[in-house]
Amino acid sequence: MPFPVQRPRRLRADGRVRALVRETVVRPEHLVLPLFVMEGISERHPIDAMPGQMHWPVDQIDVPVREAMARGVKSFLLFGVPASKDAVASSAVDPDGIVPQALRRLKRLCPEAWLITDVCLCGYTDHGHCGLLDTEGHIRNDDSLPVLAAMSVAHARAGADMIAPSDMMDGRIGAIRAALDAAGFVETPIMSYAAKFSSCFYGPFREAAHSAPQKGDRKGYQMDPANGREALRELRLDLEEGADVLMVKPGMPYLDILAAARRAFDVPLAVYQVSGEYSMIKAAAARGWIDEKAAVLESLTAMRRAGADWILTYFAPEAAGWLRETA
Numbered sequence: 148m149p150f151p152v153q154r155p156r157r158l159r160a161d162g163r164v165r166a167l168v169r170e171t172v173v174r175p176e177h178l179v180l181p182l183f184v185m186e187g188i189s190e191r192h193p194i195d196a197m198p199g200q201m202h203w204p205v206d207q208i209d210v211p212v213r214e215a216m217a218r219g220v221k222s223f224l225l226f227g228v229p230a231s232k233d234a235v236a237s238s239a240v241d242p243d244g245i246v247p248q249a250l251r252r253l254k255r256l257c258p259e260a261w262l263i264t265d266v267c268l269c270g271y272t273d274h275g276h277c278g279l280l281d282t283e284g285h286i287r288n289d290d291s292l293p294v295l296a297a298m299s300v301a302h303a304r305a306g307a308d309m310i311a312p313s314d315m316m317d318g319r320i321g322a323i324r325a326a327l328d329a330a331g332f333v334e335t336p337i338m339s340y341a342a343k344f345s346s347c348f349y350g351p352f353r354e355a356a357h358s359a360p361q362k363g364d365r366k367g368y369q370m371d372p373a374n375g376r377e378a379l380r381e382l383r384l385d386l387e388e389g390a391d392v393l394m395v396k397p398g399m400p401y402l403d404i405l406a407a408a409r410r411a412f413d414v415p416l417a418v419y420q421v422s423g424e425y426s427m428i429k430a431a432a433a434r435g436w437i438d439e440k441a442a443v444l445e446s447l448t449a450m451r452r453a454g455a456d457w458i459l460t461y462f463a464p465e466a467a468g469w470l471r472e473t474a
């Protein structure tokens with residue numbers, strides 16, 4: 148019988164009972180901090196479109212890692228910004244490239260950190276696309292796979308704990324799995340950016356990674372924001388090709404996809420609170436229009452509630468600090 152017998156407010160009376168009935172928690176160890184390591188700089192440089200985020204020189208990359216670890220964040224996602232780019236992304240497969248250099252330093256100085264690397268060509272190609280191009284500017288899907296695979300192996304050799312391909316080429320998970328296995332990295336897991344949408348919310352990141360396409364856009368490989376069923380198919384295909392973890396990206400506008408993925412698959416799911424989501428909260432908070440701490444904790448809770456096991460977020464160290472205060 149409904150009201151007046153049913154009164155859901157009874158279980159909201161105060162903080163003690165609210166804590167008892169709370170369904171979802173976020174802990175610092177659920178958060179992964181993305182970091183940008185840049186070749187050829189000697190000082191950290193702030194990234195304008197992402198207030199509080201930096202380009203780090205290799206010889207300081209341990210600084211943000213240590214700071215975050217002191218707050219309970221244990222995992223990191225590394226993006227490289229190389230000094231040289233060309234049509235075939237040569238610097239992406241270089242065993243002494245920017246990401247391998249950072250990995251070796253971090254493995255030495257911060258051996259407790261779990262290091263994930265982003266695998267994609269857009270930061271390493273002069274045209275800024277995530278795969279190789281033919282003379283007419285079309286993506287050469289199948290020819291891009293060995294390059295992505297070689298990049299993954301270079302990262303694994305330098306110490307990557309997990310590989311995260313974000314390029315959205317067809318077949319890349321299978322190609323990367325086979326290459327890792329052949330090189331002896333059978334135990335290195337793959338977190339696939341499996342349902343990655345062609346989103347305007349990556350705008351600030353492209354400044355950070357210097358990876359905006361020179362011509363055209365990414366609609367030929369990243370997904371149409373209108374397509375939910377197709378997202379489930381992409382997730383399933385990557386699982387079949389050998390992904391260990393599936394990611395949905397961006398976060399907040401795509402929680403329906405995350406919730407559907409949670410129902411459909413039993414593997415761990417990650418979600419990426421992307422640069423645009425970060426910068427929107429930062430911008431509104433800077434103007435006093437939103438409470439930053441509350442907005443961050445609410446958005447992270449919503450992503451966990453929708454089904455994420457872990458969340459990639461630029462807020463990781465701050466959020467971890469706030470979570471410890473409130474715990």
Ligand code: PBG
Nearest residue numbers: 267269313348349352421422423
């Ligand atoms: C590389 C890549 C992008 C992001 C992660 N990996 C950008 C893009 O696809 O254009 C976005 C991350 C963010 O916006 O925070 N392909």
